[in-house]
Amino acid sequence: MRVGIFGGGQLAQMLVQAAISLGVEIVICERVPDSPAARYTQHTVVGPWEDEAVLAAFARRCDVVTLENEFIDAHLLRRVEELGTPVWPSPATVAVVQDKLWQKERLVVAGLAVPxxxxxxxxxxxxxxxxxxxxxxxxxxxxxxxxxxxxxxxxxxxxxxxxxxxxxxxxxxxxxxxWVPFTRELAVMVARRRDGTTAVYPVVETVQQNHICHVVYAPAAIAPDTAITATELAVAAIQAVDGVGIFGVELFALADGHVLINELAPRPHNSGHYTIEACATSQFEQHLRAVLGWPLGATTMRAPAAVMVNLLGQRNAPINTDAIVAALDVPGAHMHFYGKRDERVGRKMGHVTALGATLRDAEAIARRAAGLVAMPV
Amino acid sequence: MRVGIFGGGQLAQMLVQAAISLGVEIVICERVPDSPAARYTQHTVVGPWEDEAVLAAFARRCDVVTLENEFIDAHLLRRVEELGTPVWPSPATVAVVQDKLWQKERLVVAGLAVPxxxxxxxxxxxxxxxxxxxxxxxxxxxxxxxxxxxxxxxxxxxxxxxxxxxxxxxxxxxxxxxWVPFTRELAVMVARRRDGTTAVYPVVETVQQNHICHVVYAPAAIAPDTAITATELAVAAIQAVDGVGIFGVELFALADGHVLINELAPRPHNSGHYTIEACATSQFEQHLRAVLGWPLGATTMRAPAAVMVNLLGQRNAPINTDAIVAALDVPGAHMHFYGKRDERVGRKMGHVTALGATLRDAEAIARRAAGLVAMPV
CATH class of the missing domain: 3.30.1490.20 (ATP-grasp fold, A domain)
Structure with a gap:
């Protein structure tokens, strides 16, 4: 079975990693060669997505096509379907989600709370x-x-x-x-198949730094009622857009207990990276299962708590391998380096996840490892 | 950083999977194209290992070279070293380990118990x-x-x-x-760096079926003294062969409490597949860390018990995807399909690992999933 992915960044790379266990091969379609994901597959189609020959070569090599980012014109996804290869999430879903106005309108029509x-x-x-x-x-x-x-x-x-x-x-x-006076930013990963079956991951708290996801706490330390509301909203949102595949749902929790939907992402999401080590099925494996129409996996956590810290570039320079290696010495820190050739300020270079009996335990390990990566050379 | 692997089977494939997290690229050197591992890398050298041009092309593309099976003439490994690329485990270690007579003689000289x-x-x-x-x-x-x-x-x-x-x-x-009247067959994975640092995994019990590893119980349900003896023997054995990388050490436990070394494998080993989900660092990541001279990772188990069941071919026919998919519906079963194109009787097609509070719990899950894969079509 071969799954094609529009895009060759770290999300596609982690999809390849999950695909290996499933015996699924991955075809990467990317504008440039040597993308992070293309390094880990023998099937790559290189060229502009708008090029009919590129689309045809890509569609021909895949049993199903998906995407790792939503910045692709939906008409190109429709063209892949016309060429005979199914696309999940559907072009119609991507068209709605990729336009934040249409996305919000769709959620409002479904009776869901948005700012x-x-x-x-x-x-x-x-x-x-x-x-x-x-x-x-x-x-x-x-x-x-x-x-x-x-x-x-x-x-x-x-x-x-x-x-x-x-x-x-x-x-x-x-x-x-x-502007919403939120007390916390939450996120929920939801997987959905075309038959409507869903699998929902725990509600997590995300902490942003300069609008970039920086730390994820799983599960979020929130009242059970808030978690239930967030979960219900997230599932309803993906139903509202008729989503197939894995989706990230970002939410705002307000002081009065209300929860609003901030944004949807029609793909694996940074707030779900913790699932690789912390859940019975990672968001990446789950996405492949969902787009292939295979059974969805269990989403239960394997530890009471998990914390993920993004490794954000601190400077503009070629990647510093020594700093990476130092972080490997922290017991319990699960390091993920995306293999980007150059570090840039604020760029997502990797992430680290730690499990623990408490969020505090897990955070201490993850932050220690992240600190070693970010050290000056 | 690029690590080259002689061989493109499932062990190399799972090394690629681990390499992705480390930002390490893998170069596969295999006699035929489309090997299981070659599907997951953009770097493949195809041709006979004995061909000087193949060796030179391979050595040139790698920072370090290792192997996924010991069936390679040590002089070819020495040739790669002469071409300027380090090889770990060293050609001298491989030469000793790949000859079961020399291997046993080396262990005897080191004062270790063998049949x-x-x-x-x-x-x-x-x-x-x-x-x-x-x-x-x-x-x-x-x-x-x-x-x-x-x-x-x-x-x-x-x-x-x-x-x-x-x-x-x-x-x-x-x-x-x-012939040794053993009561159990045990195995221990040992990782060792060139500076002599070692990391040792829990002692596991292996159950063979027609001489093929069938089930692995982690940790082995044995007396603490037996576990200590097995662990000490395993570490001493890898020191005796000056091993660098991950090694599988197979042992016999006797009724009187004695433990003998059966065989060494200078590579990731079937008895260590459980480490992917069950340990803080998988045997595959550990091997890459060891051959790169990077810090070894923690080997602690993440759950009280883990059981791995091999998925062995039941017939000679093209692979049956439907049977694979059915097994994905078992919660807690971590499926690994190697993507082999054809099923053959007794061939290792994949494996399944389950974690649990007890070996019995884990075994029930793993066997249920394995049973679904093996079902008749």
Whole structure:
């Protein structure tokens, strides 16, 4: 069985790792050779996704096609289907999810709680939204935003025009959201098959640093009612978009116990990396099972607590192997290095997961290892 | 960092899986294309190992070279070293371990307990050995034996000539060993670096079926003293052969509490597959750490008990994907399918590992899943 993946980054790389256990081969379709995932498969199609010959070569080599990021035009996914290869999540799901306006509209129609939002066509629309929502506001690109690229928090009218100019550079239309006074950011991974069967992972807490996921606590130290609400919202959201595959659902927990959906990701998600060691089935294996229509695996945790810390680049330079090696000396630290050739400030270079009897125990191990990787040379 | 592996079977495949987390790339050197491991790397050198051009191309692409089976002439490993690429375990270690006579002689010199053995040059030597050791005897090829290929148990004089004729067909000289009335077969994985640092995994019990490893119980349900003896013997054995990398040490436990060394394997070993899910560091990651001179990882178990069951081919036919998929529905069963294109009777097609509070719990899960894979089509 061969699964094709649009994209060759670390998410595709970890999908390859999971595929090995399943006897599933992976075909990577990426614009450039030597992507992190392409190093671990004999099947690679290199070229622009918009090139019909590239799409045809890719579709021909795969039994099913999926993606590791949502920044692909849905019409290209539809073209793969026309060429005879199924695509999961479906092009229709990706089209809805990749547009943050459409995504939120779909969630609202399904009766799910999201922060107030509206489409904006110019700075005046943003100022008008501020009348309704109050300051601060969050201005976002509808498409192609990730890790804070494509986001701006507006604290008052003076922030509007600079943010507008910066965010519209990529050509995507924008939307604006009310700023939510959340007490915690939560995330839930949900896997769903085309027959509607779902498997849900524990609710985790994510802590961002400069809009980039930095630490994940599994399970989140929240009230049971909040966990139930978050889980129900997450499953309902993936049903609402008719998702097939694994999805990351980011949520806001408010002081009053309410939970709102922030964003969906139609793919493995940084907040689910902990599942590799901490759960009976990793999010990556689960994604492959889901898109192949195979039985979903158990999502139970194998330890009371797990903490994941992202290894974010500290400087712009070729990767420092010595710093990587030092971190291997921390017992219980599960290191993941993505093999990126160059370190860049803020770039996700890898992650470390530790299990423990408590979140505090696990965090101490993970942070110690992460600290050794980040040490100056 | 690039590690080269002579051989592209399932052991190399699981080394690739471990390498992904370490950001290490793997180069597979195999006689044929499309080996199980070669499917998961962009670096493959295909051709006979004896071909100087193949060796040179392989050595040039690797920072260090290792092996997934010991059936390679040590002079080829020396040639790779001459070409400037280090080889671990060293050619000298492989030369000693791959010859069961030399291996045993080395262990005896180190003062370690092995069953009585002697070299034999013809059927008369076997009969003479029977005078000394009594019946039954075990006749073995000194080189290239595995999974019972290259072994014969002789119950009396009438068995000698047929066994001699069968075993000498491969061209390897033979040795004969006293048959040991063991109560259990044990195994210990030992990792060792060139600086002599070692990491030792728990003692496990292995149960063979037709000379093929069938079930592994981790940890072995044995007296603490027996476990200590087995562990000490295993470490001393790897020191005796100056081993670098991961080694499998097979042992016999006798009714009186004595433990004897059966055989060494200079590579990841079937009895260590359980470490993928059950230990803080898998035998595969540990091997890469050891041959790279990186810190060895913790070997502690993550659960009280683990059981691994091999998935052995039941018939001669193309692989049956439906049977594989059925086994994925067993919660807690960690399935590993090696992606072999054809099933053959007795062939190792994959394995399943389950963790549990007790060996009995884990075994029930693993056997249930294995039973689903083996079901008739």
């Amino acid at each position: 107030p939002f509206r489409a904006v066509d110019g700075p005046d629309d943003v100022l008008a939204a501020a009348q309704a929502f109050g300051w601060p506001l969050v201005l976002k690109t509808r498409r192609n935003g990730y890790d804070g690229y494509g986001n701006a928090t507006l604290r008052g009218p003076a922030d509007v025009v600079p943010a507008w100019e910066r965010l519209t550079r990529g050509g995507s239309p924008l939307l604006v959201e009310a | 009585p053995f002697r070299a034999v040059d013809g059927p008369d030597d076997v009969l003479a050995a029977a005078q000394a050791f009594g019946w039954p005897l075990v006749l073995k090829t000194r080189r290239n034996g595995y999974d019972g290929y290259g072994n014969a148990t002789l119950r009396g004089p009438a068995d000698v000539v047929p066994a001699w004729e069968r075993l000498t067909r491969g061209g390897s000289p033979l040795l004969v060993e006293a």
